[in-house]
Amino acid sequence: MGWVLKQTWEDLLFCHWEAAPEQLRGLIPTGLELDLFNGNAWLTVLPFKVSHQQIRFLPEIPLLNRYLELNVRTYVKLGDTPGVYFFSLDVNHFPTVVGARVASLPYQLEKMSYCRRGHEFIFSSNRMLGDGEFSVKYRAVGETGVRTEPGTLDYWLLERYCLFTAFGPFLLRGDISHESWEFSRVKVEIKGNSVPPFDLAGGPQLVQYCPRKEAFIFPLKKVQRLA
DSSP states (O other): OOOOEEEEEEEEEEEEEEEOHHHHHTTSOTTOEEOOBTTBEEEEEEEEEEEEEEETTSOOOTTSSOEEEEEEEEEEEETTEEEEEEEEEEESOHHHHHHHHHTTOOEEEEEEEEEEETTEEEEEEEESSSSOEEEEEEEEEEEEEEEOOTTSHHHHHHOOOEEEEEETTEEEEEEEEOOOOEEEEEEEEEEEEOOSSSOOOSSOSEEEEEEEEEEEEOOOEEEEEOO
């Protein structure tokens, strides 16, 4: 089956924290293996804008094709397939929450804001139920359009085209297609961060910025029943 949803992702900020494997192993579903880079696990907080959202065979629908999103993820494998596992998928767009839940993705509706001031971006998110805040100011610095190189941490973190999420009693897999990543280094100022599943000490060890990426999303499929 072909792709079912096309999106353009804009002003993506990847904030990566190194973590001890034991901090994350108990938080992922049975059947998934925690993926490690040089013996360490990683957790990523990722704010971005979604635009030009389009269901296949339909035109873009006004009021349904643009919103903000914040993801919290770690890095996993199922057999020989590397991917990402989402702890949370937050947006500020109610129709997307409804559509995603019908498709078995556990999106949550949150209060979010975004603005651009020259070369600087400001993003904030506050969860409507329970604790969960993320507020960041960022701007790209240095060389633009840096390509990922196989064997590097940048490549290991970014070049993943498969997602896993738990929904009800099942582990789901979804494939994503897009061109390889090009990024810039980033200067960030994080003012609040309580969205990860445990406290993170200090700022991220690695950050990347990408201005734009067109992505094609394929249907989710059940790969395993959870114990």
